[in-house]
Amino acid sequence: MKKPDLKKLKEVDFKKAAKDFVYGKPHGERRLGDLYIPKTGLYKHREWRGIKDTMYYFNNIWLYNYGMIVRDLMVYGGGPKGMIQFLKGTWRYRWMGQTYLTVMHWFDRCLEGMRGETLKASAWHFRGITSACLYQITGFFNRDLNIGGDPALRAKTIGTDETVWGGVIYPYMDQGGYYLPTQMIPYFVTCHCNNHTVLNYIDAVQAYGLPGDPCPMCQAEAGIYIEDDVPDAYVAMVTTNEACDSSVGTSVIQDWMMNKPLFAMPQVMQFDDDSVLENCAKEIEMAWRFMEEQTGLEFHWEELKKHIELQNKQNQFEREKWDVAANTHSYPINGVAQALYRIFYSQYGERPFWHDVDAKVRKIMEKCVEEDINTFPMTRHRVIAWSCAPLYYSAWCTWAYNCWGLNTIINMDSLMFDLDIRTDTYENCLLDIAKYHEWAPMRRMAVGGLQHIFELWENMEKFNCDMVMMYDQLQCKGMQGVVGLFEDEFRARNIHAIWMPHALPDKRTVPRSQIRQIINDYMFTVMGEEPLDPSLLDFDDIDSW
């Protein structure tokens, strides 16, 4: 047996080691980068956060969420039959079988280094997102004729583009009407959870002969149809031109491949012109008539009103969260949890699981404010993230805080749907619904007109931010057009801004390590700062999820 090195043992500060064991290492001594297995993003071991936070993570996040996944599959799936459908779907569809099983690693990546109330509140957001995903996954599989789903359920289900807001189904929900955004689960969420699978769909559409330079989001969405990887779970389809012309191209391929009745619901791009609002409202009414024809469901105004009012409550809580984020140091939600949760619920629409999460988060946030807890104590810069984010590296905010103390307070997509829809009359409600549709993701600011993309300046002030993380989606022709204008403004206003190039879902164009290098270079050379955790500066995670 090897003799212990007494000299080394003498050097160990046992008091400090015991303190680190009980409370976790302080930020700056953690060396989180040493935990990774090269290339894979897997951990040699998960982070020790001190006894309290490690046990919270183990019991209340890891074990709890694995358990809740099974619970959700049983409840949303309607018992054991739903579980069988889930297994069949997992075996049939790549976006399920190769992707979502790795969900707990998504939690890990996004919650690295988090402690105390921040860990709790951020994890609740991921619980909400996971529950919403399972609601849709079971919705797909229970209805899917490819795997023996129920035709009666399918008959009341409308498939949509993911940028058609989920509120279109509100008037029919009491009759079993079901909204199924056909790309949200097979494409959008996969990129965040496990970005291996989306590459397959991008390659499929290019192999089919389509050019590789349009938006890779639209390529991937079309690729799912080329690969015949969309469940036959809906009776008809509603599409939209949101966010841009590339999305219309996707709809053409989808329409071709799926062979179902389709209603195209266009929304105007320059939405400031009020004369077009009524036209948008008419399009929505026509979509409702189409859905009624296809499903046999009836329009229930009271049902619509009920869900709109619940949705308004969610939006009002969101504003309370923004107020805390903007004006205190006690906001307990990290950048990635804030961004994904907000875009998911405001796009998917009001459902019970969001309210459960909001109630839990409210409690945590109120505690943080009352006790004046500094939730991100190592913050050096308050960052606002602008434009469209890299889906394969939404966890960059967590890395940036751990490595450099860059705390992402808010992002552009979270600010889009800030609208309380009126329910006093049908006419007012319809006009506000039209406006809500016009403010879709990547539309409200990104392609809604120069004055809207320049709302950055007022939001920077509102949220007390001193730095901008400027996303640069290399294949978005709309945003490429304003790069020079932004550069001029950043100079004129003397704002620190880091351009983050990326290709939305495709990590091969700008790998995550390159994104980190760009931020590192800026922080060293322009800001003249040193990292809080040097082990996170450079590590290889090229093959990670």
Add this chain to the structure above:
Amino acid sequence: MKKAKKKKNKAAGFVKKTLGIAALAYAGLFCVFYYDLDGKLLYYVVEPFMKNHFDNMERRDPHTVPYEQIDSEYMAAQN
């Protein structure tokens, strides 16, 4: 009396055994969690297996899908 005591001992033994198994299971799960064994299993075994399955799955040839389809019939009926 003796019988009741024996029954009590048996119950206590059962509880002890159950608690012991639960404690072992809990410790085992903690090891899975701490050493990221779930991640390693998924990364090295499950995902390659599923990938192989999906790569070899027979799929519809998109070139065989006719361009004229049901929605054009639907739109024609509307006009």
